[in-house]
Amino acid sequence: IYTLSTCIWCRKTKNLLKDLNVEYSYIDVDLLKGEDREIVLKNLKKHNPKAGFPTMVIDSKDTILGFDEKKIRDYFEEQ
Numbered sequence: 001i002y003t004l005s006t007c008i009w010c011r012k013t014k015n016l017l018k019d020l021n022v023e024y025s026y027i028d029v030d031l032l033k034g035e036d037r038e039i040v041l042k043n044l045k046k047h048n049p050k051a052g053f054p055t056m057v058i059d060s061k062d063t064i065l066g067f068d069e070k071k072i073r074d075y076f077e078e079q
Contacts, residue, residue, distance in 0.1 A: 002044045002056075003029065003053055004028060004029060010067075012067045013067050013072070016072055020072075029041065052065060
């Protein structure tokens with residue numbers, strides 16, 4: 001998940017994934033500097049050209065933008 005450290009919706013997404021017992025990793029983009037930040041933003045824009053947060057990328061193929069509780073629950077409860 002691409003997130004911002006201060007984003008309430010990012011926090012809600014992480015908490016929901018924890019509640020669903022989904023393993024995940026995240027990158028707080030706002031805490032990155034210099035070249036690391038540029039590389040991460042470039043990768044983020046491949047999945048979400050507007051670079052909004054949170055952006056969840058699943059297995060490099062599916063993307064869920066923003067905090068969409070129904071979509072997240074539906075996706076992971078089907079698995």
